[in-house]
Amino acid sequence: MKKLQPFWQIGFILLVLIFPAAIWSWGFVAHKWIHREAIRLLPLPLRGFYQSVADSVIEKSTEPDLRRRRVKNEEFHHYIDIDHYGRYPFVEMPRDYQAAVQKFSADTLLQYGDAPWNVARVLDSLVVAMRQNRTKDIIQFSVDLGHYVADLHMPLHSSENYDGQMSGNNGIHSRFEWQMIERHQGRIQLTPNGVDSIANPTAAAFEIILNSYIWADNLLRADTHARDPQRIYKAREDFDDAYYEKLFAVAGPIAEQQMSAAATAVASYWYTAWLRAGRPQLTGK
Ligand SMILES: [Zn+2]
Numbered sequence: 001m002k003k004l005q006p007f008w009q010i011g012f013i014l015l016v017l018i019f020p021a022a023i024w025s026w027g028f029v030a031h032k033w034i035h036r037e038a039i040r041l042l043p044l045p046l047r048g049f050y051q052s053v054a055d056s057v058i059e060k061s062t063e064p065d066l067r068r069r070r071v072k073n074e075e076f077h078h079y080i081d082i083d084h085y086g087r088y089p090f091v092e093m094p095r096d097y098q099a100a101v102q103k104f105s106a107d108t109l110l111q112y113g114d115a116p117w118n119v120a121r122v123l124d125s126l127v128v129a130m131r132q133n134r135t136k137d138i139i140q141f142s143v144d145l146g147h148y149v150a151d152l153h154m155p156l157h158s159s160e161n162y163d164g165q166m167s168g169n170n171g172i173h174s175r176f177e178w179q180m181i182e183r184h185q186g187r188i189q190l191t192p193n194g195v196d197s198i199a200n201p202t203a204a205a206f207e208i209i210l211n212s213y214i215w216a217d218n219l220l221r222a223d224t225h226a227r228d229p230q231r232i233y234k235a236r237e238d239f240d241d242a243y244y245e246k247l248f249a250v251a252g253p254i255a256e257q258q259m260s261a262a263a264t265a266v267a268s269y270w271y272t273a274w275l276r277a278g279r280p281q282l283t284g285k
Contacts, residue, residue: 026154027178029185030259031061034150035143037263038270041195046274049282056139057146064147073110077148079157080113082209089210095203115157116205119148123201123273130277135284145273146266152208153262155215155254164220172223175239176251184248188256192263198272208265215254222250 026034035058039050050057068074085104086092094100097117100109109117122145129137156162156173164172181188198204226246227233233243274280 026150026259026262027174027181028062030177030181030255031147031150032058033185033190034259034262034266035061035146037190037192037260038146038266041192041263041267042271043195045281046271049284050142050270052284053135053139057142060139060143061147061150064144076110076113077115077118078113078151079162080115080209081158081160081162082213083159083161084112088213090206093206095206097202112160113157115148115152116202116209119145119152119205119269120201122148123269123276126270126273127276130274130280130282133280133282135282138282141273142270145269149205149208149266149269150259150262152205153212153258153265155212155219155258158209158213159216161216161220164223167220169220169223171236171239172219175223175244175247176219176255179236179239180244180247180251181255183244184252187248188252188259190256190260190263192260192267195264195267195271197275198268201269201272204265208261211261212258215258218254219251222247222254225250 036054039047039054039057042050064074064078068078082090082093094103095116097109100117122141126138126141126145129141151157154177156164156176161167162173164170226243228242231238233239274282
């Protein structure tokens, strides 16, 4: 992996200052990594198109996080607190949006995160942009779709206890997805699977969330075990090398697995959009 460029380092420091807990996404390193891997997985000729716009698709992968302050309701598209609605496997939540609205109201669905339905909406937009060969929009919707699909794989995007705030693990969200991954990126290897078309985009997004949810507890436990019982952890710098080494022993494989699955899923959603658009020849102009 490349070292962070100075611009990103400054951006990162600013972001940390402005938003002490980055609780709405994978970190910048992870998002770019997932998009880069996803492009590699695509079958030809679609891969050729994505390679021709790879710089934008990779570089903009974090844009949906950065616009959440200026775009209304943006923040709700990155997660779903599925455990708000019941217990695993959450059969009480209808996967169909209209049925879910009837049961819980549109406001509630938005407030606790609408990621699985939003993924399907963005996919539809990407299909239309591909049919019309509008490169700028294809890039934009590919970036958005890839980002939201990647976010579904972050285990703490599936739970009301998204930052460990209900279990004494405050701050675990960014320690896992950001600091740990940046520190140990040289030791992380992604092993994504092949790409597949997706029959039901919303149902598939719920499947991803259910799989993510299974790992949320492990992350919280990994955080607890990584702490030295003799030490007080308050400020960011209290979490030292020893802490991250222990965290990585358990949470590293979870990050590898979830980021690998994310790369496969992102490529599969892009591929599905292209199939639905009728396999257009995208020119990249
Ligand atoms: Zn996000």
